[in-house]
Amino acid sequence: MKKLYWIFALLLLFFVGDRIGGYLLHQLTVKSQFRYSRMYQGKAASDILLIGNSRGLTFYQPYIEEITGKKTFNLSYNGMPINLAKLLVQDYLALYEKPALAIIDVTMCDRLNEPLISGFSLYSPYSENLSKYLIDSLPTTGYAGLLSHLYRYNSEVFQRSLFYLNKSDEDWLLDRTINEHLIQDVGNQEPKIDVMPFELAELQATINLLEAAGVKVQLVISPYYPPYVDRLTNLPVMKAKIEKATGKKVKDYAKGITDVKAFGDYQHLNKYGSKRYLDQLQQDGILPK
Amino acid sequence: MIFNSLPFFVFIGIFLPLYFSLKGKARLLLTLAGSYFFYGWWDYRFLSLIVISTLIDYIVGLELGKTQDKKKRKNLLLTSMIVNLGFLAFFKYFNFFIASFVVMLEGMGVDPSMSSLKIILPVGISFYTFQSMSYTIDVYFKKIEIEKDFIRFATFISFFPQLVAGPIVRAADFLPQFKNDRTFHWDRFTSGVGQVLWGFFKKVAVADSLAPFVDQCFAAPGGFSSLHLLIGVVFYSFQIYCDFSGYSDIAIGLARIMGFKFPDNFRTPYFSQNFSEFWTRWHISLSSWLRDYLYIPLGGNRGGSFGSIFFIVLFMFLMVLLSGWWWLALLNFVMIGAAYYYARQGATEKATLFNYMNLMVTMLLGGLWHGASWAFVFWGFLHGMYLVVQRLVGPYWNKLLNTLRIPNIIQTGLAILIVYVCTCYAWIYFRAPNFEIANQVIAGITSLEQFNVGSIVNKFWVLKGAILIGALLFVEITDFRFHYSRLIVANPTFRVVSFAIILWFLAFFGTYGSNSFIYFQF
Known part of the structure; x- marks a missing residue:
């Protein structure tokens, strides 16, 4: 009998500690200035919504606000897949009045990323969509998050929310110039990019959600380091597939910036490059004047 | 089947109650069946290799017991060695020998037209082959008794907790333990659970959390700064230690729960003061x-x-x-x-x-x-x-x-540091996919270019890794003084608190997704 008490004591201690720990971490998440924390706390109303993966981070929010005078919110995250973006857009539209414009960098549709979606489970208490998705599509993560509240915070997303606890994340952008090694090595790169039917369907669903709410949607391909994009031979195929599936024109800026100084690496503009790119978007009428 | 996977938890959840509810031959048969099931879950076809190795060494053992003729005994030993090493040579080294032979002929100006075979490496072959061979060699030198019970012998070779990645347990230490029924013992159970949990902490929390950063460093070292690569190498030293010693801890802990005593396989190796001690x-x-x-x-x-x-x-x-x-x-x-x-x-x-x-x-x-x-x-x-x-x-x-x-404490610290640095240098060649990458990593580190915190990519991984390595070292250093494994048995409050802390760590820091153990490939 004593042995059963021992097991009971262990379970009790684990769950009490887990719930207290989960509560404390939740409080930190609530206070964070991280974009998703702000979004679920009702502090992210905007006129322009930006959506993408790490390449979407080059939609440098403070500069857009400076040149357009419009409030902007960037939903992008490293490796963000389109199905997660759809869930976040759904939540955004439910929480806020409709923005006037949404810009999607469609190169985010090239991969799925279940670990990242699992990483967002810290926001599942706020989002029925996310909770339902986790239980239905990633049941191990979904149920583990119900069993252990600490587990919900076991992700890079939480670490980022801690990082931005007392500072804004709007400056989250590469601030370096592509190094000599990468420049020399570009000839050895054989990158591939493609879009699967599931991702096309999710992109279409995201566009439908936005347009049904009266949001104007612009699809773009942000710039790559030019010698790199020359090796990304199937990018035009991907673009064509997206245009065919969505019936919308994709504005292609893959080779839009040629200045080497504008890049942090092959796929990402740095702060300087981002500003040049955003100027171009405004000149072309994608961003309002 | 790997320890950090859902199927294993289901398997062990069914196996252990059955194991303790049976006795004698039935328990032995269950252990053998469970071990074959555990191994066959990965690829049932390779079970035949274990069975053949087992049969050969069992028969060789029996025959060695029947004869005193030196020549015949030598031939029997040779038969066992040829079969065991033959499997190992074919499944593990065939393509390597062919590739080396081709390079050698090319070097001599001959154009060889040889192709390699598509051979799958059976998991754990190096471990069970060595375990099986040690039995025959010990019987040959009359160091141990011959095992006449086939089921007992087959269970010794295929015992699932240590089948695929060791520790390699000698027949002299292990076989006699099968002769008595291992009854359920509460202290053994709690101590075993403690070691299993600690093994999971090392594997799931530490090793698997360090893995992405290390993989990134060794995939394309040219793109990273000197400090980034240095951290990558230090992380790898802890990744491989925690991955492998974590597996050993789980294996030893499981065996202890089942009533078997295995020797330690790791004893804080990075605190060694010389290389003999390291080994x-x-x-x-x-x-x-x-x-x-x-x-x-x-x-x-x-x-x-x-x-x-x-x-x-x-x-x-x-x-x-x-x-x-x-x-x-x-x-x-x-x-x-x-x-x-x-x-x-x-x-x-x-x-x-x-x-x-x-x-x-x-x-x-x-x-x-x-x-x-x-x-x-x-x-x-x-x-x-x-x-x-x-x-x-x-x-x-x-x-x-x-x-x-020079004061003793500085001498000790210096000795530990030298052994650790040299060990890390060797790990670079162990981890890198080829010599070129290994040399790039070394050149990158020694260039001291961008040796600053700002140059580290993915600082979150570094922060997490540093916290986990810190926790690991804290436990290993303080263990010298407090002997936690003894405290777990002797002090129920300590047991409950320490197990809960490990479980919290596993929940908050664990990396899940059934990452395989590094040593499976060996």
């Missing part, structure tokens, strides 16, 4: 196997044999042919000449020289045991060199430190 703390079951079945038969500390000379000359020959560096041949001749001159100085010098050769052969073959690649051989070579240089320079080094009156 008594790292993968102890393999290093002691190599010591007893290779190093000592070669002559050990006392002298040499034909084998010592044969292996050294063979490696020198292959080094020249495969590298294509013909100047190495000249260097080898000079080294052989110098060795010959040294050996002629007297019996002590000759014994010393053979001792160095035996060390080198043992480490080279130990490296090759890890995998069919020259990188592993080079890793073994580096460790062989460390041992030889330590024996050559060690006495002078100690004398120098004493003359300079």
Whole structure:
């Protein structure tokens, strides 16, 4: 009998500690200035919504606000897949009045990323969509998050929310110039990019959600380091597939910036490059004047 | 089936209650069936290899018991060695030998048209082969009794907790434990659960959390700063330690729950003060196997044999042919000449020289045991060199430190640091996919370019890794004083609190997704 008490004591201690720990971490998440924390706390109303993966981070929010005078919110995250973006857009539209414009960098549709979606489970208490998705599509993560509240915070997303606890994340952008090694090595790169039917369907669903709410949607391909994009031979195929599936024109800026100084690496503009790119978007009428 | 996967938890949840509800032969049969099921879950076809190895060594053992004829006994031992090493050579080394042979012929200007076979490496083949061979060798030298019960023998070879990644347990230590029924014992159970949990912490929380950063560093080292690469190498040293010792802890803990006592396989190796000590703390079951079945038969500390000379000359020959560096041949001749001159100085010098050769052969073959690649051989070579240089320079080094009156604590710290740095240097070759990448990592670190925190990509991974390594070292250092494994048994409050802390760590820091163990590939 004593042995059963021992097991009971262990379970009790684990769950009490887990719930207290989960509560404390939740409080930190609530206070964070991280974009998703702000979004679920009702502090992210905007006129322009930006959506993408790490390449979407080059939609440098403070500069857009400076040149357009419009409030902007960037939903992008490293490796963000389109199905997660759809869930976040759904939540955004439910929480806020409709923005006037949404810009999607469609190169985010090239991969799925279940670990990242699992990483967002810290926001599942706020989002029925996310909770339902986790239980239905990633049941191990979904149920583990119900069993252990600490587990919900076991992700890079939480670490980022801690990082931005007392500072804004709007400056989250590469601030370096592509190094000599990468420049020399570009000839050895054989990158591939493609879009699967599931991702096309999710992109279409995201566009439908936005347009049904009266949001104007612009699809773009942000710039790559030019010698790199020359090796990304199937990018035009991907673009064509997206245009065919969505019936919308994709504005292609893959080779839009040629200045080497504008890049942090092959796929990402740095702060300087981002500003040049955003100027171009405004000149072309994608961003309002 | 791997320990950090859902199917294993289901399996063990069914297996353990059944195990303790049965007795005698039925329990043994259940353990054997469970072990085959555990292994077959990965690929049932390779079960046949274990069964053949088991049958051969069982029959050889029985036959060795029936005859005293030296020639017949030798032939029986040879049969076992040929079958076991034959499987190992074919499944693990065939393509490696073919590829090396092709390179060698190309180096000689011959155009060979040979192709390799698509061979799948059976998980754990190096472990169970060595375990099985040690039984036959010990029976041959009459060190242990013959096992007449086939089920008991087959369970010894295939015992699932340590089947695929060790520890390699000797027949003399393990077989007698099957003879008594292992009853459920609460203290053993709690102590076993503690070790299993600690193993999971090492594997799931530490090793798997460090893995992405390490993978990134070794995939394209050219793109990272000096500090980033240095952290990558340090992380790898802890990743491989936690991955492998974590597996050993889970295996030893599971065996203890089932009533078996296995020896330690790791004893805080990165606190070693010299390389000989390192090898008594790292993968102890393999290093002691190599010591007893290779190093000592070669002559050990006392002298040499034909084998010592044969292996050294063979490696020198292959080094020249495969590298294509013909100047190495000249260097080898000079080294052989110098060795010959040294050996002629007297019996002590000759014994010393053979001792160095035996060390080198043992480490080279130990490296090759890890995998069919020259990188592993080079890793073994580096460790062989460390041992030889330590024996050559060690006495002078100690004398120098004493003359300079360096305090003991600094001497100890310096010794630990030197061993750790040299070990990390060797790990670079062990981890890198090829020599080119390994050299890029070393060049990147030594360039000291961008040696600043700002140059680190993915600082979150570094922060998480640092916290986990800190927690690991805290427990390992304080364990010297508090002996946690004893406290877990003796103090129920400590047990509950420590288990809960590990579970919280697993929930908050664990990396899930059934990442395989590194040593499975060996």
